[in-house]
Amino acid sequence: MECGTSAAAAQLLKLLYDKRQMNMISTCAEPRKSTPPSVADDPRWARIVARDNTADGHLWYSVSTTGIYCRPSCPSRIANPRNVQLHDSLESAKATGFRPCKRCNPDGLSIDAENAALVAKACRLIEGSEEEPSLEKLADAVGRSPSYFHRMFRAATGVTPKDYAAAHRATKVRHGLSSHGTITEAIYDAGFNSSGRFYEKSTDMLGMTPSRYRAGGANEEIKFAVGQTSLGAILVASTNKGVAAILLGDDPDELVRDLQDRFPNAHLIGADHEYESLVAQIVGFVEAPRIGLNLPLDVRGTAFQERVWKALQEVPDGATVSYAEIALRIGAPRSLRAVAGACAANKLAVAIPCHRVVRNDGSLSGYAWGVDRKRALIDREASQSA
Numbered sequence: 491m492e493c494g495t496s497a498a499a500a501q502l503l504k505l506l507y508d509k510r511q512m513n514m515i516s517t518c519a520e521p522r523k524s525t526p527p528s529v530a531d532d533p534r535w536a537r538i539v540a541r542d543n544t545a546d547g548h549l550w551y552s553v554s555t556t557g558i559y560c561r562p563s564c565p566s567r568i569a570n571p572r573n574v575q576l577h578d579s580l581e582s583a584k585a586t587g588f589r590p591c592k593r594c595n596p597d598g599l600s601i602d603a604e605n606a607a608l609v610a611k612a613c614r615l616i617e618g619s620e621e622e623p624s625l626e627k628l629a630d631a632v633g634r635s636p637s638y639f640h641r642m643f644r645a646a647t648g649v650t651p652k653d654y655a656a657a658h659r660a661t662k663v664r665h666g667l668s669s670h671g672t673i674t675e676a677i678y679d680a681g682f683n684s685s686g687r688f689y690e691k692s693t694d695m696l697g698m699t700p701s702r703y704r705a706g707g708a709n710e711e712i713k714f715a716v717g718q719t720s721l722g723a724i725l726v727a728s729t730n731k732g733v734a735a736i737l738l739g740d741d742p743d744e745l746v747r748d749l750q751d752r753f754p755n756a757h758l759i760g761a762d763h764e765y766e767s768l769v770a771q772i773v774g775f776v777e778a779p780r781i782g783l784n785l786p787l788d789v790r791g792t793a794f795q796e797r798v799w800k801a802l803q804e805v806p807d808g809a810t811v812s813y814a815e816i817a818l819r820i821g822a823p824r825s826l827r828a829v830a831g832a833c834a835a836n837k838l839a840v841a842i843p844c845h846r847v848v849r850n851d852g853s854l855s856g857y858a859w860g861v862d863r864k865r866a867l868i869d870r871e872a873s874q875s876a
């Protein structure tokens with residue numbers, strides 16, 4: 491089993507590699523046979539050809555013809571591997587005496603990571619302000635131009651800063667009136683209208699019918715891509731109907747194997763560049779869980795799992811709840827084990843906030859994606875709650 495899935499993962503990587511390789515050949519004047527095997531056949535080179543940003547920080551390459559060195563995700567045209575040297579450390583890349591590339595800044599944080607950090611900073615600013623900060627003020631605070639900041643914020647979170655502020659206000663109102671159910675709902679709904687476009691979009695992002703899900707994704711094509719968040723690696727997978735899995739972990743390869751185990755009958759496809767913008771949006775949800783909370787989910791599981799997941803979605807961000815409490819809320823007070831099982835079976839990390847379930851005494855119990863990640867999510871949400 492383990493062997494089979496590894497082989498399949500390797501196959502996927504190879505497909506991705508071949509695809510890039512073909513693209514490269516079509517734009518490259520050098521005939522393939524003149525490429526010596528050393529670099530071109532190195533598995534690390536495949537990650538560079540794929541512009542695999544999960545290799546950033548682990549791998550660098552220098553190009554003798556241009557005299558520069560880059561990180562794997564560098565957007566520049568792929569170099570001829572004949573002129574490339576691979577480096578497993580930044581020191582080794584620097585030792586060539588070449589210059590760091592201006593486009594990918596191989597000495598620093600990746601552009602994505604840098605932007606994610608700036609976006610997170612802007613989110614905290616919005617949350618901490620009484621009045622909604624202007625676009626100019628936010629852009630100024632992170633040292634970017636207003637138009638660049640606006641684009642960057644939207645790429646990372648899927649919403650505009652204005653929409654984000656509106657959603658934040660709505661959540662605040664909801665917390666403030668939590669004892670008055672119907673009023674809360676009315677205001678909550680009103681708050682959402684201001685970011686209607688976002689919710690329209692996200693409705694399309696989720697989905698796969700229960701029967702298909704139960705069949706392990708039989709005859710289903712599932713696209714996937716991996717990325718990085720402040721909590722580690724993330725894998726996002728979608729059917730043609732929407733997002734079917736959000737998985738978190740340390741090792742991208744392991745996440746791919748996990749996906750295969752969860753959808754053993756599906757046809758998994760390494761996703762294209764277009765899909766990466768969706769991944770960037772989900773990364774934004776993970777960085778700002780409040781946005782993820784508001785996603786309309788098409789929940790797919792057994793009837794019992796669906797009840798548990800629905801109850802989880804009703805736990806407000808910034809709050810935690812015990813397994814016993816969830817069991818009570820779904821009217822099955824003796825089903826502690828089954829509740830824990832349903833939490834573990836959740837495959838939409840953060841979007842279905844199973845990280846908010848803790849032991850009776852408030853201590854952290856297990857988390858499918860690691861207890862440290864659970865703690866980080868809980869702490870982040872607590873600090874964001876006014």
Ligand SMILES: [Zn+2]
Nearest residue numbers: 560564591594
């Ligand atoms: Zn570069």
